[in-house]
Amino acid sequence: MSPRSVRLIALRVIRQLRRDRRTVAMIFVVPIVMVVLLGFMLRAGEDKLTLLIAADDPAAQPIATLAAATLQSADLPSAIQIEPTESDAGYQRLRDGDAEGMLLLRPGADPRLVLEGTRAPATEALTRFAGQAALLLRATTAGPLPAGGPSPEIEREFIRAGPELDLVDGIAPAFITFFAYFFVFLLTSVAFLRERQQGTLERLMITPIRRLEIISGYMLGFGFFALLQAFVVVTVTILALQIHIFGNLLWVFLAVVLVTLGAVNLGILCSTFARNELQVVQFIPLVIVPQALLSGTFLPLGGMPDWIIWLSRAMPMTYAVEAVKAVMVGGSGISDLVVWRGMLALVLFAIFFILVSARTLRRA
Amino acid sequence: MDAVALTDIVKTFGRLRALDGLSLNIRAGTIYGILGSNGAGKTTMIRLIAGLLAADSGEARVLDDPPGRPAVLARTGYMPQTPALYEELTVHENVAFFAACYGRRDPAAADSAVEFVGLSDRSDSQVRTLSGGMRQRVSLACAIAHDPAILLLDEPTVGVDPALRVQLWGRFRDMAARGATILVSSHIMDEAERCDTLGLILNGRLLAEGSVAEIRARTGAADLEGAFLALAGSVDEPA
Ligand SMILES: Nc1ncnc2c1ncn2[C@@H]1O[C@H](COP(=O)(O)OP(=O)(O)O)[C@@H](O)[C@H]1O
Numbered sequence: 001m002s003p004r005s006v007r008l009i010a011l012r013v014i015r016q017l018r019r020d021r022r023t024v025a026m027i028f029v030v031p032i033v034m035v036v037l038l039g040f041m042l043r044a045g046e047d048k049l050t051l052l053i054a055a056d057d058p059a060a061q062p063i064a065t066l067a068a069a070t071l072q073s074a075d076l077p078s079a080i081q082i083e084p085t086e087s088d089a090g091y092q093r094l095r096d097g098d099a100e101g102m103l104l105l106r107p108g109a110d111p112r113l114v115l116e117g118t119r120a121p122a123t124e125a126l127t128r129f130a131g132q133a134a135l136l137l138r139a140t141t142a143g144p145l146p147a148g149g150p151s152p153e154i155e156r157e158f159i160r161a162g163p164e165l166d167l168v169d170g171i172a173p174a175f176i177t178f179f180a181y182f183f184v185f186l187l188t189s190v191a192f193l194r195e196r197q198q199g200t201l202e203r204l205m206i207t208p209i210r211r212l213e214i215i216s217g218y219m220l221g222f223g224f225f226a227l228l229q230a231f232v233v234v235t236v237t238i239l240a241l242q243i244h245i246f247g248n249l250l251w252v253f254l255a256v257v258l259v260t261l262g263a264v265n266l267g268i269l270c271s272t273f274a275r276n277e278l279q280v281v282q283f284i285p286l287v288i289v290p291q292a293l294l295s296g297t298f299l300p301l302g303g304m305p306d307w308i309i310w311l312s313r314a315m316p317m318t319y320a321v322e323a324v325k326a327v328m329v330g331g332s333g334i335s336d337l338v339v340w341r342g343m344l345a346l347v348l349f350a351i352f353f354i355l356v357s358a359r360t361l362r363r364a
Numbered sequence: 365m366d367a368v369a370l371t372d373i374v375k376t377f378g379r380l381r382a383l384d385g386l387s388l389n390i391r392a393g394t395i396y397g398i399l400g401s402n403g404a405g406k407t408t409m410i411r412l413i414a415g416l417l418a419a420d421s422g423e424a425r426v427l428d429d430p431p432g433r434p435a436v437l438a439r440t441g442y443m444p445q446t447p448a449l450y451e452e453l454t455v456h457e458n459v460a461f462f463a464a465c466y467g468r469r470d471p472a473a474a475d476s477a478v479e480f481v482g483l484s485d486r487s488d489s490q491v492r493t494l495s496g497g498m499r500q501r502v503s504l505a506c507a508i509a510h511d512p513a514i515l516l517l518d519e520p521t522v523g524v525d526p527a528l529r530v531q532l533w534g535r536f537r538d539m540a541a542r543g544a545t546i547l548v549s550s551h552i553m554d555e556a557e558r559c560d561t562l563g564l565i566l567n568g569r570l571l572a573e574g575s576v577a578e579i580r581a582r583t584g585a586a587d588l589e590g591a592f593l594a595l596a597g598s599v600d601e602p603a
Pocket residue numbers: 377380382400401402403404405406407408409
């Protein structure tokens with residue numbers, strides 16, 4: 001080991017890297033973006049759940065209001081927000097995803113817990129909480145609630161999904177969409193970078209082929225592979241992980257195709273700003289991680305500050321994951337708001353990226 | 365009739381004037397050789413004619429239209445200085461692909477272009493398995509498969525062995541005889557002797573233009589090499 005040789009190599013590495021301004025910038029920008037975003041989200045990310053309290057008989061509504069007040073003042077150790085409501089309105093709010101559960105008080109019987117159902121952790125937390133709440137109510141509320149006797153039997157009702165739903169079921173939709181997005185992005189950006197580097201893109205640009213034809217061809221070619229990949233990933237997750245699918249897979253594949261269209265064009269766009277494969281790889285944390293964090297898959301966005309919600313709404317993958325999840329877990333179809341709104345958003349994002357990437361394919 | 369007409373073309377890259385008031389005309393059906401040392405501006409000029417670069421100022425006409433018009437593009441063949449090919453595709457697939465981009469979907473067009481460059485026996489080899497000279501020839505085949513009226517060849521015979529080079533030049537002659545206009549850049553002087561007209565460029569300017577005999581006569585040099593050096597030496601290097 002000669003220190004001089006080591007120094008020689010080290011100096012060359014430093015000099016080379018210094019000339020690659022992009023890489024140097026990335027070394028600082030990427031961790032800063034990640035750390036700040038992740039920090040904010042983890043801090044703000046205490047999951048806020050809403051439990052509605054209602055009576056199944058309108059005549060007993062005052063009891064529900066009283067029970068809600070009791071629970072609110074009971075200072076139960078939980079981040080669950082209690083709100084009294086009427087049962088019809090409560091069901092509607094559950095269907096809208098506006099609340100996660102509703103405790104339905106029934107004269108002369110144990111309360112029934114109605115759950116939105118598509119989020120396994122929320123279901124679990126509310127079930128636990130409902131047990132405590134029922135005990136407390138039994139001890140403090142007179143009237144139609146039965147006093148004494150065995151510990152309350154809480155019957156559960158699911159609006160969507162069901163008791164068999166677990167954590168993996170909730171995450172699988174995100175994996176399927178992100179795989180399609182990630183691989184198509186990576187494939188296109190590298191393929192396009194190579195088209196640029198090896199000069200074939202220039203060659204193509206001066207044939208009578210149009211820019212939109214080149215882009216569409218890429219979308220079709222990679223869309224084919226993305227669809228194939230989605231088939232395999234979905235089949236394997238269903239068979240190996242035994243995930244539960246509550247909706248029609250057709251909509252899942254449609255979402256994957258739409259994600260692919262956006263990803264192809266994002267790849268074309270990013271390839272313009274990359275001089276080599278290394279620089280393409282540098283885009284990965286920027287185009288993947290923030291979207292994964294903001295998609296609501298790993299950290300629920302419920303209690304996040306507004307700017308994080310807005311940021312999340314500006315990202316295509318949020319809509320994709322939301323729609324695929326609604327189909328797979330929530331059993332929704334294209335006629336449901338989350339699904340069609342998600343698809344529409346993906347179409348709009350794809351059109352936007354197509355227009356932008358077409359602009360990067362200029363002749364002179 | 366002029367197939368290519370450049371008037372006072374200026375093209376800068378930052379502070380560098382790659383083309384500095386270049387004017388030249390290429391008669392249809394002739395072979396025009398553009399000669400110049402490395403960095404003289406040959407590639408820049410060819411890319412401009414091909415429609416890949418826009419001039420900062422000056423006027424360019426190709427087949428009576430500005431370069432880059434769809435009608436012009438369809439009738440132009442461009443062979444870049446470094447072979448631009450898909451490595452994973454075979455020779456024939458590359459040639460057929462570009463021919464099809466020009467609307468020639470007939471496989472025979474690709475076959476005859478591959479034969480033209482003497483690669484029929486490697487037609488089904490993937491390009492990544494070929495030598496440098498072979499790639500150069502595949503790249504040439506890609507430029508001619510659609511029978512262009514104007515053929516732009518940027519140093520087409522670099523890395524091609526002498527026997528084949530002679531053969532290729534014979535074929536260029538045939539194409540010109542059938543009405544094609546060919547612009548060839550080169551820094552190889554013996555190759556230049558085969559052109560109808562020569563243009564010598566230096567620092568983006570046309571130094572001299574004429575037939576081989578004219579240029580030799582003008583400088584009194586015995587060969588083109590000498591003529592070129594004499595002409596280049598008579599120009600003051602810009603500061
Ligand atoms: N894309 C570019 N960016 C910056 N400078 C360039 C670019 N292309 C060419 N040049 C410069 O323009 C000059 C002419 O280049 P070129 O036309 O390739 O010369 P030749 O083909 O005659 O060797 C050279 O000095 C070269 O460095």
